[in-house]
Structures are given as C-alpha cells and as structure tokens.
Amino acid sequence: MKDYLVLISCICFLIFLIPGRFRKYFALGGWISIVGYLFLELPYYFSLNNFMYPAIAVLSVPFLYITAKYLLRDDPRVIQISMIAAVAFLIYAPFGYIPALGNWLIAVVTDQTSAALAAVGYPVSLQTWNLMERNGLQTEIILACTGIQSIAIMLGVAWGVQSTLKQKIAGFFIVVPTIYILNIVRNVFVIAAYTEQWFPYLPEIAGNGEFGYESFFWAHNVMAELGALIFLVILAYALFMIVPQLGTLAENLYRLYRGEVERIVRPNAGKTER
The missing domain is CATH 1.20.58 (Methane Monooxygenase Hydroxylase; Chain G, domain 1)
Known part of the structure; x- marks a missing residue:
C-alpha cells in the first residue's frame, strides 16, 4: 500500500x-x-x-x-x-x-563506495552486486543510499521557481556533484563505523537485537542524518545566493506557516475581551 x-x-x-x-x-x-x-x-x-x-x-x-x-x-x-x-x-x-535505471545508479554508487573504502583502508568484499561485507557484517546499498532523493529535492528547489537559464545551470552544478560526492563520503563513514564497530553504545536505545547494530544506529540514524540536515541548510543558503527568488519564497512561506501555526495554537491571540 x-x-x-x-x-x-x-x-x-x-x-x-x-x-x-x-x-x-x-x-x-x-x-x-x-x-x-x-x-x-x-x-x-x-x-x-x-x-x-x-x-x-x-x-x-x-x-x-x-x-x-x-x-x-x-x-x-x-x-x-x-x-x-x-x-x-x-x-x-x-x-x-524504471528498474534498469535505478539499479544502474545503485551499482555505480556501490562500486564507487567500495573503491573509496579501499582507498581509506577499509576494503570490503562484494557478496552480490550491491551487498558489501567486512568483518562478517553486511551492508546493502539501495536507492536511498545513492543520494538521488536529496538531489531531486534540491534540484526541485533550484528549478521550481522562475529563474534564468544561467541560474538553473549554476544550481545544477552546485547541487548534483556536491550531494553525490558527499553521499559517497556518508556511505563510507557509515559502513566503516558499522563494520569496525566504532559506536557500540547504549544498546537499550540504539540496539534492535542484531549484533553490532548500535554502531550502525549512531553512524547512520544520528550522525549522518544530522550532518545531512546541516549540509542541506548550507546548500539551500548557497542556492538562495544564486537564485534570490528562492529567498523571497522561503521568507513568504515561513510567514505563512508560522502565522497559521500561531493561529492554531493561540486562536484568541490579538482578540480584545468584551
């Protein structure tokens, strides 16, 4: 469903x-x-x-x-x-x-992540075309690990407003290579942290019954997620500098949603008593 x-x-x-x-x-x-x-x-x-x-x-x-x-x-x-x-x-x-296109991207990211891991001293063995293993722990690369969602969202931000062709091209080159490369770095960090068990802490909140999952939790669900959030904010600011219309839209949307939330939370604010 x-x-x-x-x-x-x-x-x-x-x-x-x-x-x-x-x-x-x-x-x-x-x-x-x-x-x-x-x-x-x-x-x-x-x-x-x-x-x-x-x-x-x-x-x-x-x-x-x-x-x-x-x-x-x-x-x-x-x-x-x-x-x-x-x-x-x-x-x-x-x-x-389109499975052929999605699988192609997964395969490319898998190969490049594997090469990057080997380059920094954490070589993995490929069990299947998108399944890597090190120290008996396996990590599967899926479409969500390719960065395509973040690329699509940020290109949507860059291209979803009226702008010049030059601005759209600049937005493309700021978004796509940057997110793609940093996503490979993210994959390398998560896989190295998981397979080397860098963060085996607080299993009562980070564990799920699988051996070694705590390190994956802290690396993937906490550090990588927070890092990605901070990076996307910085990237959005860079896009605002190139496409000023985005800054205006962001300000207008902030005022709209904040104003509506305040009306929901405090429906009687600003009303005088009779």
Whole structure:
C-alpha cells in the first residue's frame, strides 16, 4: 500500500505540472499521499530506532492542513512549493520507477563506495552486486543510499521557481556533484563505523537485537542524518545566493506557516475581551 502512495503522489504532482483549472486538486492529492506514506512507514522507522522520520510524520499533519487550506485558495506561495515538489518528482521518477535505471545508479554508487573504502583502508568484499561485507557484517546499498532523493529535492528547489537559464545551470552544478560526492563520503563513514564497530553504545536505545547494530544506529540514524540536515541548510543558503527568488519564497512561506501555526495554537491571540 505504501509503495502505491508514493506512485500516486508522483502521478499527482506530474499532472500538476500540466496547466489546468483542476491542477491544485492534483497537488493536494500529492501532498496527502506523501503524508499517508510517512505514517505507513512508521513501523519500519521504529524498528530501526529512527525517530527523525516519525517526528517529520507528526509535523506533516499541520503542514498538510495549512497547505490544503491555501491550495484550495490558489495561494501563489503554496502553488510554488507544490511546483518544487513536482519538479523533484519529475527528476526522481525515472530512477524510482524504471528498474534498469535505478539499479544502474545503485551499482555505480556501490562500486564507487567500495573503491573509496579501499582507498581509506577499509576494503570490503562484494557478496552480490550491491551487498558489501567486512568483518562478517553486511551492508546493502539501495536507492536511498545513492543520494538521488536529496538531489531531486534540491534540484526541485533550484528549478521550481522562475529563474534564468544561467541560474538553473549554476544550481545544477552546485547541487548534483556536491550531494553525490558527499553521499559517497556518508556511505563510507557509515559502513566503516558499522563494520569496525566504532559506536557500540547504549544498546537499550540504539540496539534492535542484531549484533553490532548500535554502531550502525549512531553512524547512520544520528550522525549522518544530522550532518545531512546541516549540509542541506548550507546548500539551500548557497542556492538562495544564486537564485534570490528562492529567498523571497522561503521568507513568504515561513510567514505563512508560522502565522497559521500561531493561529492554531493561540486562536484568541490579538482578540480584545468584551
């Protein structure tokens, strides 16, 4: 079911790219499907002791409410953020839904990660085309390990607003090589930390019953996630410098969502007593 929600979301956002009077409803369908997917994924994330995505799922509820409210009003700010999501799906879809292309990218990342591990003194053996082993511990490279989601999202940010061809080209060269290379570094760090057992701490919160999982938890679910978040903020700032329209959109969206959240939390704020 959850895989179908991703597909439905993708289809809805791609249809949203086609001008028409009903396009806002397709954008709404896309956002609803994404939020539904996040909640259906909760058991999986809890099994990994990953609490970042469950937190995102909880925060997605007020986001969806506000987005739906203003989408139905044809608010240009929410239309714009939906355009960003649509462009991101347009970039991700070929890799996510054409197995040959997705597997090709996984194979390339696997080979380059393996070569990088060997270069820094942690050689691995390939058990299958995307399964690496070291010290009896195995790590599988899947599509989520290729960085394509982050690349698609940040290119959506760079290309989802009206900008010049020069700005779009500059955005491409800032986003794609940087994220791709840093993702290889991330893979190397996580695999080395896991197979060398660098962080075998607090098994009561970091363990899941598998031998050595604690090191994977701290490296992948905590350090790599926080590092990626910080990096994406820095990358977004760089894009704002190249595409000033993004800065304006970000400020407008911040005011919109903050104002709506404040109205939800404090509905009587600013009202005088009678």
